[in-house]
Amino acid sequence: MGAGLFGTGSAQTIMFFLGFYMIVGFGLGAMTVASNAIVPAVYPDKQGLMFNITMGVYGLGMFATPLILRWMFSSDISWRVFYIGIAVLLVAFIVFVLAVKLPDGKADRASLSAFKEMLKNAQFVFIMFILIFYVSAEVSFLNFFPSYLKSLDLNGATNAEKGKLVTTILSVFSLLFTVGRLGGGWIAEKMGEKKTILIFAFLAVITVLISKFYADQWVYLFAAAGLFFSVLFPTATAIGTKLSETGGSALGLVYVSSGIGGAFAGWLVGAVSEKFGSAAGFNLPILFLSILLVFSFFVKAVF
Numbered sequence: 001m002g003a004g005l006f007g008t009g010s011a012q013t014i015m016f017f018l019g020f021y022m023i024v025g026f027g028l029g030a031m032t033v034a035s036n037a038i039v040p041a042v043y044p045d046k047q048g049l050m051f052n053i054t055m056g057v058y059g060l061g062m063f064a065t066p067l068i069l070r071w072m073f074s075s076d077i078s079w080r081v082f083y084i085g086i087a088v089l090l091v092a093f094i095v096f097v098l099a100v101k102l103p104d105g106k107a108d109r110a111s112l113s114a115f116k117e118m119l120k121n122a123q124f125v126f127i128m129f130i131l132i133f134y135v136s137a138e139v140s141f142l143n144f145f146p147s148y149l150k151s152l153d154l155n156g157a158t159n160a161e162k163g164k165l166v167t168t169i170l171s172v173f174s175l176l177f178t179v180g181r182l183g184g185g186w187i188a189e190k191m192g193e194k195k196t197i198l199i200f201a202f203l204a205v206i207t208v209l210i211s212k213f214y215a216d217q218w219v220y221l222f223a224a225a226g227l228f229f230s231v232l233f234p235t236a237t238a239i240g241t242k243l244s245e246t247g248g249s250a251l252g253l254v255y256v257s258s259g260i261g262g263a264f265a266g267w268l269v270g271a272v273s274e275k276f277g278s279a280a281g282f283n284l285p286i287l288f289l290s291i292l293l294v295f296s297f298f299v300k301a302v303f
Contacts, residue, residue, distance in 0.1 A: 001027030002090035009083030033255055039241075049185030051234035056181030059230070063174040070167075119253075122298075127240040128257040129295045130197070134232045135261030137288035140269040141208070141229075144282055145170070145222065151278040152215055165219065173226035180230025188235050194299050196235050201293040204228035208286050232292070233258075239299065 004027055007020030035054065043050040072082060119125065146166045154162060188196045204225055211221040237254050265288065273281025 001031060002087045002094070003027075005083045005090065006087035009080040009087065029255070046185075046189075049189050051238045052181050052183075052185030052188065052231060055234045056178055056184070056230075059174065059178030059181050063171070063178050066171065066174070121243060123300060124240060124243045124253070126295050126298045127236055127243065128253060130236045130292050130299070131233065131240075131254060131257035132261040133288045133292040133295070134229075134236065135258045136265035137204075137285045137292065138229055138233075139262050140265045140282075140288065141225065141285040142170070142173075143266055144269050144273065144278070144285075147273070148278045148282040149215070149219070149222075154219065155216055169220060169223045172220070172223035175226070176223060177226035177230045180227045181234065184231035184234065187231065188238070193235050193239050194296065196231055197239075197296045197299070198293070200228045200231045200235075201289060201296055204232070205286060205289045205293055208289065212282060212286065 001024055004020045004023030004025075008017055008024060011017040011020055039050045039054060069082065073079075149166050149169075150159060150162045152162075154165070157165070184196070191199070207221060207225045207228055211218055211225070215222075240254050265284070269281045269284045272284060
């Protein structure tokens with residue numbers, strides 16, 4: 001990631017920019033999988049709690065970074081400074097990781113035979129579908145919300161006013177997303193993981209549905225979706241790792257599911273929006289959440 005970010009910030013042509021950006025993606029993917037693989041190894045009995053806390057800390061960065069960028073751009077600081085600055089911080093992070101001590105835990109290795117066994121487990125397949133449709137809903141909501149909102153009349157608001165509204169709503173969405181993940185672990189511990197997914201998926205569907213069809217009166221309700229989205233991914237991931245004796249293999253399939261949702265959702269929503277309009281395209285996040293909710297009913301509450 002550090003090498004890719006430094007190259008991205010230094011690139012003088014678009015091809016070098018894209019090439020180094022791909023390296024950033026490799027680093028980010030590896031870091032995400034590795035950091036989450038620590039959880040089932042070190043906290044086998046508190047996976048739901050720890051996955052939510054881990055991803056809540058991730059959410060803090062997701063909330064803070066746009067604010068830093070907005071300050072930088074308003075101060076006429078080049079975007080290159082941001083990329084190179086993050087690369088320098090990652091060098092410090094590497095030093096920290098080399099020095100930090102974690103409690104003892106057995107790391108599970110991924111294997112082809114473990115993948116096959118998990119794919120024969122109907123419960124794990126249900127979790128995979130939940131993750132596919134969750135990531136599809138999150139990606140399509142965040143990527144297409146700005147263009148959808150700007151296509152609305154909103155009581156005659158100007159494009160500039162709509163732009164500010166988008167920024168405000170997404171900032172509050174990120175804040176509630178972070179709060180939800182930091183507190184979601186305790187909710188899952190108290191309510192149980194299946195019930196947590198069912199309730200939060202239902203509330204996410206209702207929130208986005210009401211927001212979409214009553215945007216003139218309830219436009220800020222879109223931000224509340226961040227709270228209900230927040231708990232779904234880490235809680236489903238915790239169930240998935242518990243279903244397998246090899247946490248490494250389970251996480252591998254978790255991220256395959258996430259990749260499928262992330263890869264195709266944006267393309268599908270974009271294609272529908274282009275052909276039928278932004279309003280039709282923005283129905284798909286609601287559809288993805290509804291399908292997720294249906295699959296949640298098939299997960300056994302044995303955890």
